[in-house]
Amino acid sequence: MTVIDKAVKWAVEIAGDDTHQYNQDVRWGTHYDCSSFVISAYEQAGVPVKTKGATYTGDMKEVFLNCGFKDVTDSINLSDGTGLQIGDVLINENGRGTSGNGHAALVQRNGGMTVEARSTAYGIVSDVAYRNYPWDCVLRYPGGSSEAYTANWVEREVPNIGKSLATKAYMAYQAYTNKEADGYSLLWGNNASTASGGLRKYKDFLCMAFGSYYGADGTFLKIEFDDGKTIYAVKADEKKDSETDSLHMYHEHPFDRNVTEFVVDQSIVTGNDKFTSALEAAGISRSARVTRIWTSDTEPTVGGLGTTNSDEKEYHFADTNEKLPIHPRIFAQIPIKPTGDIYVLANGKDISRYVCDISWTNTKQSLATIFNFSVPKADGMKYINMYTPKEGDIFRYSGAKGEYFRGVVTEIDDGDTKVNKYVAVDAGWYLNECTDTYQFVNMRADECLKKICNDLHIPIIQICELSTLITQVYVDKPISDVINDILSKCGNVYNFDFVPEGIRFYKCTDMSAEPKFRISSNTELKDSVKFMGNISHKKSLGGMRNSVKVITDTDVITTLKDKDSIDEYGFLQEVVKINDGEDAETVARRKLDELNQIAESGSGEIIEELDSYTRAGYTIHIGEGHYIIKSSQHSVKNGVHYNKIDLERVII
Numbered sequence: 001m002t003v004i005d006k007a008v009k010w011a012v013e014i015a016g017d018d019t020h021q022y023n024q025d026v027r028w029g030t031h032y033d034c035s036s037f038v039i040s041a042y043e044q045a046g047v048p049v050k051t052k053g054a055t056y057t058g059d060m061k062e063v064f065l066n067c068g069f070k071d072v073t074d075s076i077n078l079s080d081g082t083g084l085q086i087g088d089v090l091i092n093e094n095g096r097g098t099s100g101n102g103h104a105a106l107v108q109r110n111g112g113m114t115v116e117a118r119s120t121a122y123g124i125v126s127d128v129a130y131r132n133y134p135w136d137c138v139l140r141y142p143g144g145s146s147e148a149y150t151a152n153w154v155e156r157e158v159p160n161i162g163k164s165l166a167t168k169a170y171m172a173y174q175a176y177t178n179k180e181a182d183g184y185s186l187l188w189g190n191n192a193s194t195a196s197g198g199l200r201k202y203k204d205f206l207c208m209a210f211g212s213y214y215g216a217d218g219t220f221l222k223i224e225f226d227d228g229k230t231i232y233a234v235k236a237d238e239k240k241d242s243e244t245d246s247l248h249m250y251h252e253h254p255f256d257r258n259v260t261e262f263v264v265d266q267s268i269v270t271g272n273d274k275f276t277s278a279l280e281a282a283g284i285s286r287s288a289r290v291t292r293i294w295t296s297d298t299e300p301t302v303g304g305l306g307t308t309n310s311d312e313k314e315y316h317f318a319d320t321n322e323k324l325p326i327h328p329r330i331f332a333q334i335p336i337k338p339t340g341d342i343y344v345l346a347n348g349k350d351i352s353r354y355v356c357d358i359s360w361t362n363t364k365q366s367l368a369t370i371f372n373f374s375v376p377k378a379d380g381m382k383y384i385n386m387y388t389p390k391e392g393d394i395f396r397y398s399g400a401k402g403e404y405f406r407g408v409v410t411e412i413d414d415g416d417t418k419v420n421k422y423v424a425v426d427a428g429w430y431l432n433e434c435t436d437t438y439q440f441v442n443m444r445a446d447e448c449l450k451k452i453c454n455d456l457h458i459p460i461i462q463i464c465e466l467s468t469l470i471t472q473v474y475v476d477k478p479i480s481d482v483i484n485d486i487l488s489k490c491g492n493v494y495n496f497d498f499v500p501e502g503i504r505f506y507k508c509t510d511m512s513a514e515p516k517f518r519i520s521s522n523t524e525l526k527d528s529v530k531f532m533g534n535i536s537h538k539k540s541l542g543g544m545r546n547s548v549k550v551i552t553d554t555d556v557i558t559t560l561k562d563k564d565s566i567d568e569y570g571f572l573q574e575v576v577k578i579n580d581g582e583d584a585e586t587v588a589r590r591k592l593d594e595l596n597q598i599a600e601s602g603s604g605e606i607i608e609e610l611d612s613y614t615r616a617g618y619t620i621h622i623g624e625g626h627y628i629i630k631s632s633q634h635s636v637k638n639g640v641h642y643n644k645i646d647l648e649r650v651i652i
Helices: 003-015 034-044 057-066 162-166 184-188 272-281 428-433 445-455 479-489 563-569 584-595
Strands: 089-092 103-107 114-119 123-128 137-140 154-156 168-172 192-194 200-202 205-210 220-225 230-238 260-264 290-296 342-346 356-363 370-376 394-399 403-413 419-425 435-444 460-463 469-478 494-499 502-507 533-540 547-551 556-561 573-577 599-608 619-622 625-637 640-650
Touching: 003 034, 003 103, 003 114, 003 123, 034 057, 034 103, 034 114, 057 089, 057 103, 057 137, 154 469, 162 290, 168 272, 184 192, 184 200, 184 230, 200 230, 200 260, 205 220, 230 260, 260 272, 356 419, 370 394, 403 428, 428 469, 428 479, 435 445, 435 479, 445 460, 445 469, 445 479, 445 502, 469 479, 479 494, 547 584, 556 584, 573 584, 599 625, 619 640
Parallel strands: 168 260, 205 230, 460 502, 547 573
Antiparallel strands: 089 103, 089 137, 103 114, 114 123, 154 290, 192 200, 200 205, 205 260, 220 230, 220 290, 342 394, 356 370, 356 625, 370 419, 394 403, 403 419, 435 469, 494 502, 533 599, 547 556, 599 640, 619 625, 625 640
């Protein structure tokens, strides 16, 4: 139980026990007056305000501040109590109290309802409606209704879904019956309990459900609301990916979008009103919007009088990452010379004559290219000296004019009676699978990428200039996620991929694809795009933003709007938080240019030459527009190269 929970619980229990009375002479046990009541509530909760010298309303403020409380008077509307949170201390210092020494009260619920030793006439009472005494100051113990918890907090993105950030859903823990699932022990184990209002808890952490973006079950979260409240939770259940947005950050339903879903005891929370009461009992306002979310893979520890800022810990991860080759052989192969035909090697052995079912896929979102092929079983090819590929073999594919793919065999399906089926992946797979910790402080994005590649002995074949300064800590993240995040901070039009010789970082609009094919060997080349089949095309305002507000932790720095777009389509704003050293105007302009457009996407199927490779991340010209290739799915059948491409319109 937290400090504020203990203080308020003690005060409410005293108020409900008739053996305790309001008394100015006997005021430090069994009976209390207004100030000794509030002082005693926090003293027994572990904050030594009495020990440090608080005795009456005239000295409470100074002592409470010295014990870590904050003066939040300026953020409160004293006329109606708006902004008050559970645990706040209200003080009148100047002679309005019964003893002539002012008055004090403890906020019992958000919004200002109090528990207090009110007077001889009223006694010690709870559930007192808010009134402005008038109060001279409002003091707040740090961390909202929870003690500050220290952890390796990593701030995560909060979706831009407007007022839906205030929507709070709930589910019953009794419905969670899968004993094999990770969340079961959090909800049913020895450390699970139900709070007095009905919310389910694991130790002192609220049990909640989140989308997969916020980590696996067992991830700890710190959630900040726009009324200043901060709560600490553990992810005990996961919202289904099929029911969330594309990034799996929030429940996607036109009438019930929500990020936060609380786990409750259905024997107590029997309806919506009871759920509101359960939230209020935990000091959570039903109307407060989520503003920031942090996650931690390890259980937080109580940090005493710590803060709730994202820099609660000083990180020491700079240059602590591993410095080993990502693969010992993949970049050391002798280049394949053009042969004019398909040429395939496995472990240096030519398997071109009998390899079949060739196909491969790459997407802009996923770094690795995945290559599928099959080889007949050796006992069915008696007159051919065959090599049967094995796990870990280097697999190479050349499409007539040079090597297009180099990777490692990672999967073998030998269940078929006639062929073995294989999956090979390029070096990007290793960056998806390998996690590490990186810390960059005010470093150019291109220098960050060079460091990552140099540490892993990855040759850089191409890198564009990326001057955006990066200040970020990445804790236990896939290396591909680190690279993706760095590029995203530079804008949404950058990509990276692997070619046989190494890695490339480039601006998509600088890489143009012009696929061509021949109807027969003796005819001229045709433009593949003009003969595209199975075409789909759509437009959408979803994701469009015509206003960008740039903020820091504490201030609004600048706002950039497109008035014409707002007049035509309505007001759609994105809020972007920047780090120290970033130029707000540059960030705002880049973000507005990126988002201020109607989303246009499509797909189609083309045929291209065997020596042609139209891949994800490139830009292709169709009609009057330019499109980034989001994914490409290649296959070679009877010597014909097919490619299904998914597209997204880009303004150049």
